[in-house]
Amino acid sequence: MLLQIALSDISGGIFLGGWETAALTALLVSFGIIALAFAIGIGFGYRELEEWAKNEMYEIFISGLIVGTLIGLINIIFAMSINLAGGNPLEIASSNVSSMILETNGLFLTLLQYNLYLGALSTLKFSFFVPIPIIPPVVFLVIRIGSFVSPWAGLGALMSGVDSVFNVLGAMIAALLVEQVLLSFIKLVILKYFLPLGILMRTFSITRVAGGTLIAIAIGAYIIYPLAVIYSWNVYSQFKAVSTPGNPGDPAGHMILENIKWDIKDTINTLTPILKNFVIIGITFFLSIIITFSSIRSLAGALGGDPDLFGLARLI
Amino acid sequence: MKISYILIILFLLCTVRAAGIVCPATPPYPPCCVSSEFWSGGWIYLVFISITLVILLLSVVYMLSKIFVKHEWEIWVKDEMYQILISVVIISTLIIVLSIICEVFTTLAGNDPFLIAHNYLNSLIWDKTLNMATNAFQYSVLCQLLAAFRLQIGPVSLGVGYNQQAGLRAVAVCFDFIYTFCAGISASLMVQDIGLSIIQAFAFRIMLPLGIIFRIFPFLRKAGAFLIALSLGLYIVYPLCFVMNKMIVDSVLPEIQLSLPPLETYVETFLTAIISPFMPIALMGLYTVMNQVAFLIPQALFLPTLNLVITFTFIKNAARVLSQNFGEGY
Structure with missing residues (x-):
């Protein structure tokens, strides 16, 4: 149960040619440089250099501790998250997001069909003419005075509203798809590439902060983000059960008759739960992002990384 | 002595x-x-x-x-x-x-990191994001054409007419958004590609020597340390981040099929939509494009952002290490 994450899962693979060897080599090289600096400090009586070497030695030991206890530490945290989630958090989160996508897709399809029907109905035009014969003494003429009528042209306003909801639903699906792809990406990439690279970079003083930041991103993305998604799914389910029990909205049920009778009240009432759905999915999406980013910032500070990385990300 | x-x-x-x-x-x-x-x-x-x-x-x-x-x-x-x-x-x-x-x-x-980075970015820009933007734009045009198509039964003066696909305008807006998004991503990646060329040209040839000279003077020490850190970060760390991205993308992400559909596909879609107006033909194209964009986001948005974060974090820390007095503390 404990060893959920095997050594091969976080192996550096091709990129570092075996991160364990690279990390140990980096530690030894750093140790050599610090030892040299310490010797120079002692030999020439440079107290400041001696103090710096002592500080760096302490950091090397911390990095060594991280390398040595990495697997055990990650496994313990992962086991805790399994306990919290009731299963593999990544798989549960992925399945939750798939459920949300499925529900939203159903609404998307229904709304599209409703929109198509409404669009066709609102543009329906009956054209006619009245022939008026003119019988002068010499010539017989027929003048046609024609016009057209669009009885349901006013439904165009409703159609604009439905268009907005439709676009909002589209944005919702896009956000959920991105969440799903991110979960798959994190599952495949984070432990194999970012975590070993972060450990390696943390070993050297000049790349220590970047390495600490990478380790924080790796742990935050692999452990915190799936838990945040699961938490937001629970929030969404609870809210849906209370505010919109059963089917969140079936506009197609009110398709034909009510709109022909120019009765749009039921249609608007049916669209409201869809909007509520969007709001709660949007909130939960941002909630999971905020939880993840805040955790990464705290972890980055604790591991000696840069907690202000989001200011840097604005450059993109 | x-x-x-x-x-x-x-x-x-x-x-x-x-x-x-x-x-x-x-x-x-x-x-x-x-x-x-x-x-x-x-x-x-x-x-x-x-x-x-x-x-x-x-x-x-x-x-x-x-x-x-x-x-x-x-x-x-x-x-x-x-x-x-x-x-x-x-x-x-x-x-x-x-x-x-x-x-x-x-x-x-395995090769010059700058060359690998340029190839990776060029492939991402010209083979993926711009293709996707073009795809989305073409679908948008198709939806708007379908939305404008009017079916007339009987003569114009005495008949019935309606736009059977008028609702596809909403779908066209979705495609327009995807087009704008992909075009924006392409522009950002192009800027990074140009930035790499500029870095390759001047980071080690101008910035590093200047930084070294500046570090000697007491009143220019911090500026010199910053210039040295900047040149090291931009010339060594930044391209290596793209090399890492390429390795990740090649080994992990599935190959996204981003070839543009031929003209016949659009004609077929147009005709099918006319014949069966309430079939959600447009949704299939929209969902496919959205799915492809979702797969593109890790490599076109997340990884480049991470590259910048790593590089600038390195530069900040390296500048601090290079400018310190080795004893006054961090």
Whole structure:
């Protein structure tokens, strides 16, 4: 149960040619440089250099501790998250997001069909003419005075509203798809590439902060983000059960008759739960992002990384 | 006395090593070569002259401190002499290990990291994001054409007409959003590609020598340290991040089929939509494009953002390490 994450899962693979060897080599090289600096400090009586070497030695030991206890530490945290989630958090989160996508897709399809029907109905035009014969003494003429009528042209306003909801639903699906792809990406990439690279970079003083930041991103993305998604799914389910029990909205049920009778009240009432759905999915999406980013910032500070990385990300 | 011996030895090492990494007079320039523009006037000589000038200044201040019995001036001179020693150590270490670091990373990457980074970005821009933007734009045009199509039953003066696909305008808006998004991503990636070319051209050839010279002077030390850190971060760390991205993308992400559909596909879709107006033909194209965009986001948005975060974090920390006094604390 404990060893959920095997050594091969976080192996550096091709990129570092075996991160364990690279990390140990980096530690030894750093140790050599610090030892040299310490010797120079002692030999020439440079107290400041001696103090710096002592500080760096302490950091090397911390990095060594991280390398040595990495697997055990990650496994313990992962086991805790399994306990919290009731299963593999990544798989549960992925399945939750798939459920949300499925529900939203159903609404998307229904709304599209409703929109198509409404669009066709609102543009329906009956054209006619009245022939008026003119019988002068010499010539017989027929003048046609024609016009057209669009009885349901006013439904165009409703159609604009439905268009907005439709676009909002589209944005919702896009956000959920991105969440799903991110979960798959994190599952495949984070432990194999970012975590070993972060450990390696943390070993050297000049790349220590970047390495600490990478380790924080790796742990935050692999452990915190799936838990945040699961938490937001629970929030969404609870809210849906209370505010919109059963089917969140079936506009197609009110398709034909009510709109022909120019009765749009039921249609608007049916669209409201869809909007509520969007709001709660949007909130939960941002909630999971905020939880993840805040955790990464705290972890980055604790591991000696840069907690202000989001200011840097604005450059993109 | 001890200090002067150390300085002499380190400078000899610097000169010998620097000769091996100086850029040739004319292109093409090998990777990691340091500027030769200063060499003919001699940036190494400029460094030597700068150190000599600073030592001269410090000597004068030391003499004045003895004449006027100013202990604080004496302490300041001793501090600055120590700082000069640190600067010389940094400079000599940089020059000695620079080409070694570049060779190691080039071996790790398998090729010149800049070349790999350029190829990766070009493939991402021209084969993926722009293709996707074009795809989305074409679908948008198709949806709007379908939305404008009017079916007329009977003559115009006495008949019935309606736009059977008017609702597809909403779908066209979705495609327009995807087009705008992909076009924006492409522009951002293009800027990064151009930035890489600029970095390759001037980071080691202008910025690094300037930073080294600046670090020697007391009042320009922090600026010099920042310039050195900036050149190291941009020239070594940033391209390596793209090499890592390429390895990740090649080994992990599925190959996204992003070839543009032929014209016949659009004609077929148009005709099918006319014949069966309430079939959600447009949704299939929309969902496919959205799915592809979702797969593109890790490599076009998340990874480049991470590259910038890693690079700038490195630069911040490296500038702090290079400008510190090794004892005053972080």
